Amino acid sequence: MPVETSYTLLKSLHVICALATLLLFIWRCRAVFSGRALSRRWLRHVPDSVDTLLLGSGVALLFVIGLSPLAGGWISVKLVAVFIYIVLGMVTLHFGRTMAIRRKAGAGALFVFAYILLLAHFKEVLPLAG
Numbered sequence: 001m002p003v004e005t006s007y008t009l010l011k012s013l014h015v016i017c018a019l020a021t022l023l024l025f026i027w028r029c030r031a032v033f034s035g036r037a038l039s040r041r042w043l044r045h046v047p048d049s050v051d052t053l054l055l056g057s058g059v060a061l062l063f064v065i066g067l068s069p070l071a072g073g074w075i076s077v078k079l080v081a082v083f084i085y086i087v088l089g090m091v092t093l094h095f096g097r098t099m100a101i102r103r104k105a106g107a108g109a110l111f112v113f114a115y116i117l118l119l120a121h122f123k124e125v126l127p128l129a130g
């Protein structure tokens with residue numbers, strides 16, 4: 001398969017998974033904050049598969065475009081931001097001891113997610129700085 005085709009397919013998969021992971025996170029937050037358990041079994045397992053595809057397609061993209069995660073700049077900052085997003089997401093959905101802590105962690109996770117999207121799109125550490 002030509003490199004351009006693999007790049008386009010991987011990037012499309014990556015962007016679709018990024019959108020899906022955001023929607024699933026918001027959906028799961030709604031369940032947590034309304035005190036409802038996640039009744040549908042798929043809602044507990046699908047997010048893990050989507051996240052795995054998101055990370056996997058991200059790593060594959062790095063190979064295809066020949067970029068090192070340790071190159072510094074936007075890609076290294078993006079990976080640190082992804083780690084922070086995962087930790088905040090776990091506090092929101094699983095480990096926050098009070099609802100107030102979970103709400104703050106959830107707001108923080110959404111904020112970091114928005115920053116990741118800006119980083120990915122503009123490829124600048126301070127995307128809106130001009």
Ligand code: HEM
Pocket residue numbers: 011014015018054055057058059061062065067079082085116117120121122
């Ligand atoms: C919450 C997690 C992530 C989100 C929301 C996300 C989002 C995105 C988006 C929206 C794009 C397309 C940007 C554009 O062209 O406008 C993108 C591109 C990219 N992402 Fe991610 N990403 C995430 C995680 C990762 C991870 C973990 C890696 C690497 C291990 C990665 C590596 C890349 C690379 C290499 C590109 C392609 C850059 C290019 O050539 O345009 N991403 N990401």
